[in-house]
Amino acid sequence: MKENLKIIGIIIICIIVFGGLLFLKYALKNERPNELCKEMTEISNKQILIGLSKEEVEEILGEPGYKFDNETGDVYAYNAGKLDRGIFLGNTCILFGCTYDCELRISFDENDKVRYTSIHTNA
Numbered sequence: 001m002k003e004n005l006k007i008i009g010i011i012i013i014c015i016i017v018f019g020g021l022l023f024l025k026y027a028l029k030n031e032r033p034n035e036l037c038k039e040m041t042e043i044s045n046k047q048i049l050i051g052l053s054k055e056e057v058e059e060i061l062g063e064p065g066y067k068f069d070n071e072t073g074d075v076y077a078y079n080a081g082k083l084d085r086g087i088f089l090g091n092t093c094i095l096f097g098c099t100y101d102c103e104l105r106i107s108f109d110e111n112d113k114v115r116y117t118s119i120h121t122n123a
Contacts, residue, residue, distance in 0.1 A: 036081030040104040044117040052114045073108050080104040
């Protein structure tokens with residue numbers, strides 16, 4: 001009888017531990033982007049602007065925050081929202097909270113067509 005109680009106790013403890021770990025996996029997050037950051041990240045990840053001209057980009061996204069040149073060509077930079085990093089339980093930061101500004105950078109080739117896009121943070 002005592003043997004059966006030990007086995008049942010061990011099974012219950014395993015279920016509680018597994019359930020707790022599963023809860024933490026889905027409840028704790030280390031990043032929380034705002035809606036603009038999510039949208040701009042999706043634009044960058046899917047590379048949907050590839051091949052568009054500068055005029056077409058400005059028609060879609062508006063005037064860039066700033067423009068600069070790098071070793072590959074012209075670059076447009078757009079505000080891409082904010083990204084909160086830390087350990088979040090739901091919407092509440094419980095440890096290591098930091099907020100970063102995000103930026104969508106659009107690089108153009110020598111023909112003024114979009115070569116690639118990327119997201120940068122001020123981290």
